[in-house]
Each structure stands twice: as C-alpha cells, then as structure tokens.
Amino acid sequence: MTDLKELYEVVKKRNANDTEFLQAVEEVFESLNVIAQVHPEKLDDDVLTRIVEPERQILFRVPWVDDNGKTQVNRGYRIEFNSAIGPYKGGLRFHPSVNVSIIKFLGFEQIFKNALTTLPMGGGKGGSDFDPKGKSDGEVMRFCQSFMTELARHIGPNTDIPAGDIGVGGREIGYLFGQYKRIRNEFSGVLTGKGLTYGGSLIRTEATGYGLCYFTQALLKDNGTSFEGKTVAISGSGNVAIYACEKATQLGAKVVTMSDSNGFIYDPEGIDLALVKDIKEVRRGRIKEYVEAKPNATYTEGARPWSIKCDIALPCATQNELDLDDAKALVANGVFAVCEGANMPTTPDAIHYLMNNGVFYAPGKASNAGGVACSGLEMSQNAQHLSWTAEEVDEKLEGIMVNIFNTCRDTAKEYGHEKEYVVGANIASFLKVAEAMKAQGTV
Structure with a gap:
C-alpha cells in the first residue's frame, strides 16, 4: 500500500503552484487514510499514483475580435482527468480567475462527484480566463466560436461531454454547440445544458x-x-x-x-x-x-x-x-x-x-452533484432521441440525490465515521473508480 503522506508530497512537488488542486487532493487523502486504517488492501499503489495525474491536459490560445475590431487573446483549458467509468464529463468555466490549478481541482473533484451519481461518467473540466460580463452578444459569440474551433478536436458524445459552469449559461452553450455542429457536420449530444429547442433537458437549469x-x-x-x-x-x-x-x-x-x-x-x-x-x-x-x-x-x-x-x-x-x-x-x-x-x-x-x-x-462532490446528474439524464435523452417531461426528470433527480445521501451515510458508518458525510462521499466514490481502473489495467 502506498504511503499517502509520501504520495501527497510527490503530488505537491509536481504541482507546486496549484494551490486549489492540492487542497482538493489533501481533502480526499484525509478520507482515504480511513481506508488505510480499516481496509488497507483496498488502497492499490498503482491506482493511487495514477488517479492524481490527469490523463490529458490541453492548453490553447483563443483569439477573437472585439466590437472595435481589435484582436483579443485568452487562454483555453480542458483537463480530461479520468475516464475509468465513462467519457469525461464536466463543465466549462469562463471567468478571469480561471487557471490550471482551478481547472485541475474542479476536474479532480468531478471524478468523485460523477461516480456518486452512479451514472457512467468520468471526470473532466475546462474553461477560459475570458470574462463574459460586459461583453456584447456578438463578442461572446465570436469568443465561443474561436474556443470551440480548438476544443472540437478533443471532445465528442462518447469521448468528452462538456457542460456549463460559472460564466457559461444557455447563451454560451448555444454558440459553442452551433460551432461544433458546423465543424463536425453532426448533430450530437456533445454538450449538455443545451436549449430545449435543440436537445436540452427540462430541469437542467434548476x-x-x-x-x-x-x-x-x-x-x-x-x-x-x-x-x-x-x-x-x-x-x-x-x-x-x-x-x-x-x-x-x-x-x-x-x-x-x-x-x-x-x-x-x-x-x-x-x-x-x-x-x-x-x-x-x-x-x-x-x-x-x-x-x-x-x-x-x-x-x-x-x-x-x-x-x-x-x-x-x-x-x-x-x-x-x-x-x-x-x-x-x-x-x-x-x-x-x-x-x-x-x-x-x-x-x-x-x-x-x-x-x-x-x-x-x-461536501459539494455529493450535495451539488444534481447538475451533472441532470446532465447525465440529458445525455440519456439525446442517445435515445427522447425528451422526458419536467416531472420525470425531477423525480429521477430527486432519486439520485437521495441515493447519494444514503451512500455517503452508509459508507461513513461502515468505516466507523458515522454522520461524517465527507468521509462517506470520498471513500464510496474512490472505491468505485479504483475498481474500474484496476479492471482496465495500467492505462
């Protein structure tokens, strides 16, 4: 069994400037120490050293033209962190604070959040330091089109399915989807959070x-x-x-x-x-x-x-x-x-x-998983070419969230930390992902 303290020091050395990411790793490792005390055989060396390293990190330039005809340049990111239990799934954040550390922390959290939903979704995250606030619709559209021109080659309905996050709402998703469709010449469920007129799901906003x-x-x-x-x-x-x-x-x-x-x-x-x-x-x-x-x-x-x-x-x-x-x-x-x-x-x-x-x-990986859970339901509707009613989606959403709570509660109790839902969330999600990773070999 890997010594978690030693591994954290390795992660810290490799990611010295990524404060938010290190905070997320430390929180998960704190819970994994509980496994080390109760079932050390479940902490596989090979899995632990891989799960803290993204499968793929993409950084790209996003040039776009503002309303004054001046070219602006932002940075775009997509971190495809883990695909053990399904295609990468996670939002895009457009905000001036976005950097590699924030995207890595969000992507790492997304692995465990998605696992808790029980839906087949891996973890990923992306975004840009572009700020949509104060921009015209035309400027936002041109930025989104430039962003997707690069991102399109890395994503797909069975590979990586982005969604919205801070700064990326219905307007931005629409522009991103339109550009993907133009480039790839296909209408697919490559993004979630879409408008209801082109494959979106009721209740997704809520x-x-x-x-x-x-x-x-x-x-x-x-x-x-x-x-x-x-x-x-x-x-x-x-x-x-x-x-x-x-x-x-x-x-x-x-x-x-x-x-x-x-x-x-x-x-x-x-x-x-x-x-x-x-x-x-x-x-x-x-x-x-x-x-x-x-x-x-x-x-x-x-x-x-x-x-x-x-x-x-x-x-x-x-x-x-x-x-x-x-x-x-x-x-x-x-x-x-x-x-x-x-x-x-x-x-x-x-x-x-x-x-x-x-x-x-x-913890958010459990209590705020409703957004990505509904995104998973949108993916299911897209794959089946169906549109469920608001009542159907809401009922499924409530069922998923109650199940996540029960999983957190029961796992925490099983490991001797009753009512400590963060311990239950981290252990339950880690074990699911770890089992899938072990089954697939060293990939």
Whole structure:
C-alpha cells in the first residue's frame, strides 16, 4: 500500500503552484487514510499514483475580435482527468480567475462527484480566463466560436461531454454547440445544458440548486428534522443559488440572504426570488439593487452572509468562500447543517471546525452533484432521441440525490465515521473508480 503522506508530497512537488488542486487532493487523502486504517488492501499503489495525474491536459490560445475590431487573446483549458467509468464529463468555466490549478481541482473533484451519481461518467473540466460580463452578444459569440474551433478536436458524445459552469449559461452553450455542429457536420449530444429547442433537458437549469435541496432534505430527515420552518442563508445569486432558494422555499424554509462578488443582501422577511431573477437574469445587474425595491432589506458591501443567524447554510458562490471565521460565526449562531452548492466553498480548517462542533457538513462532490446528474439524464435523452417531461426528470433527480445521501451515510458508518458525510462521499466514490481502473489495467 502506498504511503499517502509520501504520495501527497510527490503530488505537491509536481504541482507546486496549484494551490486549489492540492487542497482538493489533501481533502480526499484525509478520507482515504480511513481506508488505510480499516481496509488497507483496498488502497492499490498503482491506482493511487495514477488517479492524481490527469490523463490529458490541453492548453490553447483563443483569439477573437472585439466590437472595435481589435484582436483579443485568452487562454483555453480542458483537463480530461479520468475516464475509468465513462467519457469525461464536466463543465466549462469562463471567468478571469480561471487557471490550471482551478481547472485541475474542479476536474479532480468531478471524478468523485460523477461516480456518486452512479451514472457512467468520468471526470473532466475546462474553461477560459475570458470574462463574459460586459461583453456584447456578438463578442461572446465570436469568443465561443474561436474556443470551440480548438476544443472540437478533443471532445465528442462518447469521448468528452462538456457542460456549463460559472460564466457559461444557455447563451454560451448555444454558440459553442452551433460551432461544433458546423465543424463536425453532426448533430450530437456533445454538450449538455443545451436549449430545449435543440436537445436540452427540462430541469437542467434548476438541477444543481434543486439537487442541493433534495440532498439537504434527505440529511435533515435522517437527523429528525426538515426544511419546514427553518431559516436558510445562501451565498451567490447565479443559477445554483437562485434555484436552491426556490426549492428551499417550496420545502417550507425562509431564505434570508443572497450575494454576489461585491456583497450580500439580508431580507428578514424572506428573499423575493422574482426580484432577484429580474435583477440577475433580465437586467444582469448587481445584487445591491435588491434593497432599492425592498426598504426592510439591507445590503452589506464587501462581505459574505455567514454572520447572519440561520439554521442551514448553503454556500453556492465559489471556492473557499466560507473560512474559519465564518464557520465560527455560524456555530455561534446555532447553525444545524452546512451543505455545499458550490465546488469546495468551505476551507479545510472551516470544515474541521464545523464538524468538531457538531454541525452536519455535506461536501459539494455529493450535495451539488444534481447538475451533472441532470446532465447525465440529458445525455440519456439525446442517445435515445427522447425528451422526458419536467416531472420525470425531477423525480429521477430527486432519486439520485437521495441515493447519494444514503451512500455517503452508509459508507461513513461502515468505516466507523458515522454522520461524517465527507468521509462517506470520498471513500464510496474512490472505491468505485479504483475498481474500474484496476479492471482496465495500467492505462
């Protein structure tokens, strides 16, 4: 059996500047140490040394022409991390912060997240440091067409199926899909998150937020409670946050906060989601505009919402947004559960503090898997040339999320770490991928 500490040092040396990636590896290895103590024979040397190294890393130039006729150049990335249980599957992120470390961390997380869904999907991730904010539709289209011109040679419906992520919504997916179709002369399920008129799935837009709440509801139910009558703090105001707010409200909770990169709003009467949708989806404005229409609400510049008293916290914005001080504030205010809607939004010391203080913590690879689960359902519909109803997709999504919770709960208990859902998530997903890798030999 490989010494995990020694292997981590090797990974650290090889990826010295990839902070986010190293954080993700360390979190998984922390759980794998539990296997080492209980079933060391399940930690295969060959698998461990391979699983931390991407199968393929693609970096490319993306030249495009802005509305002033000037050529701009961005960097494009696609990291195809692991295909042991299916074709690479994972989103594209367009944001100025995108770099190799962030894409590698997201791709590594995606391996385990996809394994938990039980659908045949490997792990990958991609994106660019292009910022769609403030760009015209024409500029976004030209960028997407240039991006896909290079990416098209690396992807396909049975090879690598990208989707959306931060900065990549329906508009961007449409432009990307159109360019792929033009280049390859085929209409296929090469992208998920497509529009309903050209092969998309109902509920896909809502899936990550809805799925987060289905997972959280299963956790709450297993611990003798529910969303009913609870106060919920949510960060973010993109798709995940909006639809987590919608579903939590439907399940009887009162959501009191939302945020963007500038600050957060607090509405003690409960978030008016129709207003948030108008600001973010129609006007493409900032969350602070909310208080102009809601005099009882407050806006706090340059802060995150974790100081607000709540029963349930759902971080849905970005990585490392909930740190140790935030965790202390949540615990002091009596928080019951923290379930992640974003990828790795909670720092390691914050996770430990929450769990050490009796807070139920759900890692994003489990609780936010609803988006990729619905993408898998979209792939199934495309392959069968079918379109399921919203009710059918929603029912399947809820079933998948409840099953993910049960898997995390049961695996954690089996390995002597009852209620530690992060341990259950990491061990269950790792063992599935490891078994597939061993069966396929050294590839």
